[in-house]
Amino acid sequence: MTFFDSLKEQRWDDHRFYHHSRINQSLHLVSACSFLVTYVLLFTHPVAAALFGWTFAMCIRQVGHFLFEPKGYDEENQATHEYKEKVKVGYNLRRKVILHTIWGLTPLLLLVQPSLFGIFEPHTDWRGYLQHLSQLWIALAAGALLFRTVHLFFLRDVQTGLVWFTKILTDPFHDIMLYHKAPLYLLRGELLDTDHVVDEDDIADEDLTPKSS
Numbered sequence: 001m002t003f004f005d006s007l008k009e010q011r012w013d014d015h016r017f018y019h020h021s022r023i024n025q026s027l028h029l030v031s032a033c034s035f036l037v038t039y040v041l042l043f044t045h046p047v048a049a050a051l052f053g054w055t056f057a058m059c060i061r062q063v064g065h066f067l068f069e070p071k072g073y074d075e076e077n078q079a080t081h082e083y084k085e086k087v088k089v090g091y092n093l094r095r096k097v098i099l100h101t102i103w104g105l106t107p108l109l110l111l112v113q114p115s116l117f118g119i120f121e122p123h124t125d126w127r128g129y130l131q132h133l134s135q136l137w138i139a140l141a142a143g144a145l146l147f148r149t150v151h152l153f154f155l156r157d158v159q160t161g162l163v164w165f166t167k168i169l170t171d172p173f174h175d176i177m178l179y180h181k182a183p184l185y186l187l188r189g190e191l192l193d194t195d196h197v198v199d200e201d202d203i204a205d206e207d208l209t210p211k212s213s
Contacts, residue, residue, distance in 0.1 A: 006163045010089060011174060014167075017077060017084050020192050024064030025182035031061035032175035039172070042138075050134035053141070054103060062096060076194065089156075089164050090148060099144055106136050145169075 001009070019025055034057035041049035071081045085092040091099060110133055114122035123129045145168060152161035167174075185193070 003159060003163060006159060007167060010163055010167050015178060017074070017079065018065065018069065019179075020070055020074075020194075021064060021068040022182050022186045022191055022193055023068040025179040025193065026186055027060050027064040027068075028175045029179045029182055031057050032172040032179070034060065035172040036176075046138065047131055047134040050137040050141075051130065054137045062100065065093065065096070070192070089152065089160065090168070091144075099140075103137065103140060106140065107133055110136065 019028065035053065038049050038053035038057055041052065073080055074084070085094070110116060110123075110129065114120070114129075114132075116132070116136070120132045120135075123132055145165065149161040149165040152164055182193075
């Protein structure tokens with residue numbers, strides 16, 4: 001399978017297995033737009049990018065998965081929630097809890113250890129505190145992305161890891177394309193997306209085992 005075929009497959013699995021809720025899709029749309037703003041801010045105002053990206057864009061993205069996505073048996077795809085969590089390529093809910101716990105503890109750690117064990121010059125005001133916190137959150141985001149990518153090199157293969165890396169970075173663009181109509185469906189009273197039928201012209205003869213996050 002080529003790189004782009006694998007990317008297409010991971011994106012399809014991500015959609016059909018983990019984005020049934022129209023509320024979750026709508027939140028992903030808001031998150032995707034917010035992440036595009038974060039990408040721009042990262043090169044101009046990195047402190048604002050880190051704070052906005054983690055506290056708003058990332059949190060909005062994960063709320064849908066934890067609160068609104070169905071956790072029961074997936075009749076359309078004939079898979080249990082437990083099975084999908086087990087075979088997920090990226091960060092499943094358990095891994096996300098660990099990641100967000102670390103994220104939530106970093107502000108407290110920086111208050112207790114202003115120098116972060118000698119890494120920073122201790123901050124003397126809130127401006128300095130936010131500067132150091134943003135650097136920590138940027139490092140956490142990069143570390144989480146690179147850690148799982150390299151981990152996948154050993155769990156699966158190098159291509160799977162690189163494909164997942166590419167997918168995560170381009171998800172905001174793809175999510176806008178995929179979920180831009182989700183709020184309209186919600187206004188019509190449709191809470192679940194039942195249109196997860198495989199397009200045989202696009203995904204003919206592919207292995208439909210869930211592979212993405």
